[in-house]
Amino acid sequence: MTQSFRFALTATDGNARRGTIGMPRGEVRTPAFMPVGTGGTVKAMYMDQVRALGADIILGNTYHLMLRPGAERVSRLGGLHEFARWPHPILTDSGGFQVMSLAALRKVDEKGVTFRSHVDGSKHEMSPERSIEIQGLLDSDIQMQLDECVRLPAEAGEIERAMELSLRWADRCKTAFGDQPGKAMFGIVQGGDVPVLRERSATALRELDLKGYAIGGLAVGEPQDVMLDMLRLTCPLLPADRPRYLMGVGTPDDILRSVAEGVDMFDCVMPTRAGRHGLAYTRRGKVNLKNARHADDPRPLDEMSSCPAARDYSRAYLHHLVRSGESLGGMLLTWSNLHYYQQLMAGIRAAIDEKRYAGFMTEVQADWQRGDLAPL
């Protein structure tokens, strides 16, 4: 196991990349999907299960953890890995995105962000330096710069202001992070849907010579083709020898297409959140278990799946659990969804290794197109 953070590209196929991130806590096979473990738990899952599905790394949300149980407390308890019983790599976001979406009375200025907690109304200040400090207290392996993410559509002037602020914060975060060989701090490309701003952001961040680069401010309301256009523009501007992380993305199709543009890492609440709301991601597309058509269906979600949740329980039972609000419904569908996502990533990695990524994409998309089983 490596003592210092490193990224090795092992294969490419078109713009799609296959690689490995090495860190003292373990290796991350890329392209990688990171299950979201917001408050120190991947909702409705045991960490053992998450690991067994093939996750090499999970994501923790700085905003949630700083409010509850508190970063200093997690640190006293041995860090987030020990606290949540996940000894493998963890990436934390900076907290900025969720301050914008969840907190009350937020105010952004040059110094940072001030806001009130959505949990108890308490007032908090988060500067770039404090964000890195918190992520350090959590003992996160991959830390993110504080940035300001603008929801689309937005005025170009507003996008530019936030992007330039994010660049200045990237510099401060780099200084605050300092020299930690076993860990990494990633910068975040902003610039909304404005090509020239994306270029400016990527170029300036590249000059900071960071260990990895995220692409932020996408999948925030824009159509998929706008997102892909921004990736086509941005990825070539980022250094080939550093991992690229597309934040908060996305659907299986978003991931498939983004890998084709050169993205290495993803995180998204979709598989976990959808699972708690009765939605299953399968090789036949999205299946809504709430639908009455499943009430008498003895067939499993996917008889070919290697996941017990998808293979061994009838749709009728899953329907019943979801309709009755039973926690086992969310447990089984989250399990099945994370399994599907991790299997998709394993398929993506194998296809790149074997230089058949375009064909793999076409096959997977064709399966989705064929759609779910006909009703009985």
Added chain:
Amino acid sequence: MTQSFRFALTATDGNARRGTIGMPRGEVRTPAFMPVGTGGTVKAMYMDQVRALGADIILGNTYHLMLRPGAERVSRLGGLHEFARWPHPILTDSGGFQVMSLAALRKVDEKGVTFRSHVDGSKHEMSPERSIEIQGLLDSDIQMQLDECVRLPAEAGEIERAMELSLRWADRCKTAFGDQPGKAMFGIVQGGDVPVLRERSATALRELDLKGYAIGGLAVGEPQDVMLDMLRLTCPLLPADRPRYLMGVGTPDDILRSVAEGVDMFDCVMPTRAGRHGLAYTRRGKVNLKNARHADDPRPLDEMSSCPAARDYSRAYLHHLVRSGESLGGMLLTWSNLHYYQQLMAGIRAAIDEKRYAGFMTEVQADWQRGDLAPL
């Protein structure tokens, strides 16, 4: 494996009994605790886990299952064992108790009970015959007679009326159940806290020559010593060669003391419900994980436990999960609580086998008395 329902007493110690119920779907070691699987799921648990904890049998609630997903539907889907993926024995209640506690506009007469569903307001009729029919559709291994359970305190006249009605219903249920060698229909002793009514009920039921006998209408508001008095009175009136089931009981201490009076089977929502509300049952007594004293405590619930949930997670983490409303909190504490209950039953069985039950009781109670770990 036996083809017919049978009960074998293998050891006694005072009035405490050690035995085995044999059924085509498996053996039940008694004294037994049956986890409650209300709507075809033991809440927040995978059935594999429930089994691994040592449960030989679970309980299903006829009232819940008849309303959702419906008994005829469960039957079409292969029965409750197949539906819920629990291939081992299942006991179902008659639905009567929960009609009384959950349904709206309920009316009891000689024919049976009419009520409106708490789920959708739909109107239902349940006669003794229909209760047995539903339990048959669920394919339940041990079925309960329909009875009327009176909440205590109550007037003796009211208790007597309900008890006599329950006796007439027992007779009708026996006829409706007919001759099913691999299954059993249990009668239910009623009579509240009135000794002469308990005697009358037990004596009359004994004459029906049923395969097993439940004691109902206890743990419904009366003090523990009243419950134990009723057991002392009732158990000797029941045939020694039939299992005795104390319905809806109870706390670990209730179970410990009731076994001493000759009870063989128990069910209770306490370990599962308490688990979802942040309460843990441990060998040191009840621990409330919501309490702020646990917020910084790195120690597990019980470092001596063989259950990962009790042994491997810090109290601080459990506290955080419970306070944050994370489903993993309920998953871990339900797991830990059911483990504790099943370990208690295993300890009870071993102690009776070795004729040291009184000493075992004293030790277990002394551990509870010593109480939880001192705060750090």
